[in-house]
Amino acid sequence: MADNRFTGTSSYIATDDLMMAVNAAVTLERPILVKGEPGTGKTQLAVEVARSLGRPLHEWHIKSTTKAQQGLYEYDAVARLRDSQLGDDRVHDIGNYIVRGKVWEAFESEEQPVLLIDEIDKADIEFPNDLLRELDRMEFYVYETKKLITARHRPIIVITSNNEKELPDAFLRRCFFHYIKFPDKDTMAQIVNVHFPDLKKNLLREALDAFYKVRDVRGLKKKPSTSELLDWIKLLLAEDIPPEKLRGAESRNAIPPLYGALLKNEQDVHLFEQLVFLDRRANPQ
């Protein structure tokens, strides 16, 4: 049991509640559904769970055109047609034209794998319903070959969603759920530390202050998130910007350097510049 617990990794800081949700899902072998602001490490979670438990990872990235069937298998009718025209012998065995999907691959895995179903809300509204039985019983039927495929080991399934569509209740009932909330300053400092271990303390503090100040601006269309903060710090390091400059920026309320990494929308940049301008006029130095 002890080696089966997820406690975060050297490159991923997991909060207590996240660990609990993951461990519950691992123990009871049920899927875990992860939601949260973009850039808070939803997808990363699956990668880190696989790494920390030493399990193979299968990733299934969902697009708006993805069908549930594609995760199981596809029947490549075109290849079969071509082979039949060319008189290939393979044509007689329909099994030659069954292409395995990600779920099948995960089911066939030698040891218990981690299966990531990324951004499930991108798919058609019926998508989750089409997977109910597969996720519940961890088996499906291949009609063409009349074979029942059963998972050797029930995979640890991590599902992420950005909330673009509501997921059906029947589906939700089968999952554990965790909402990754935006990390507070302390957690954020830990996260940054993990990614930039030799970051100077004062630079980290100044950067975090500036970052949370930008996040606090009301009316931003897209608030900068953890991944944007990490990018920004990478840039600050690359450009070798001294912490004084960030602090200087704060006292004069200027725009933080390289803000392009934090604000991704021209309206947001405008809004921010305007606020800074107003503020400067109100408190001239």
Added chain:
Amino acid sequence: MLIPFFYMLREGGMKTSITELLTLLEAMKNGLAGQSVDDFYYLARASLVKDEAHLDRFDRIFGAYFKGVEDSLADLMQDIPEEWLRHQAELSLSEEERKQIEAMGGFEALMKALQERLDEQDERHEGGNRWIGTAGTSPFGAYGYNPEGVRMGQQGSRNRSAVKVWDKRDYRNLDDSVELGTRNIKVALRRLRKFAREGAADQLDLDDTIDKTARNAGLLDIRMVPERHNAVKVLLCLDIGGSMDDHVRICEEMFSAARSEFKHLEYFYFHNFIYESLWKDNRRRHSEKTPTLDIAHKYGSDYKLIFVGDATMSPYEIVYAGGSVEHWNEEPGAIWIKRLLNTFPKSVWLNPEPKERWDYTPSTKLIREIMDDRMYPLTIAGLDDAIKALH
């Protein structure tokens, strides 16, 4: 012990099911909850709540239910060496303040008042997660009873920190009755989409053709389909000016979201209420009007009619001829809106005013009656309900 809690959740409006309760029990049997209340809270949350909009509700119910079972602040006093706490507090108090505390009924009473104040703050303050920190005006701040001092004592108890987790109510602003930006509105409106293939079958359905041909052992079998598009048609009527000025932002968001979401979207403006004509351009509202009858005749009954307005006006403006504030109307507005409703049976009224205030304005009640109660608040949750009513 968990069954009453389960029913309390359901009474609280959460759609928790038996499957989920069983999952929780199974997890507890597997020793996941451990000994700590924090762990139990996290586990219960992960298994019973499936929508972040309900997290706040869950926290509140959890707090309320386990208050009796767990510890209130009063119980806590037994866990911590009281002398020590008192000492801590008194360190930062002046002689005069100490007297004031005595006057309030001593330390116990003050701690009780503190708990009450905390409960109260949860209700009223944004975030509600700062304990007493926001209470600049509270007597506790003034007494130098800073939460720092109190919390030092509290950290000595594991239970205390457990209560903190849900009493913090971090998820407060995710409740879905809060108005949000364009994107959320778009997502909500998207549910109104109805993809359909209409008209002539003029597109080659490549996949189907290949599939059918292959299944046909190679004999070509051509399949055609009509183009697929969003077939929903929407007629949007927006109230503009006057009391609607307070709601311009949310209406703009709603409008821009609707514009980009529907191919067949027609919109008209009105002022306060519907009369014999509407207009499309507010600057030329007096010169370029569209008669309401024309609208009823031009657009088919498959259009969904959405009114957006605060429904706040004098009742005369609805029921009397000549009631309009802007011009002389020969027929009362109520007759005009009924004509529209007869033509477009699928209709709703979205009201940007908070639902609690509806009952105070007679005109809102009147319009609700006319609309057969199909009036919804202009929030994400309200929009969801409205769209269900339109289906």
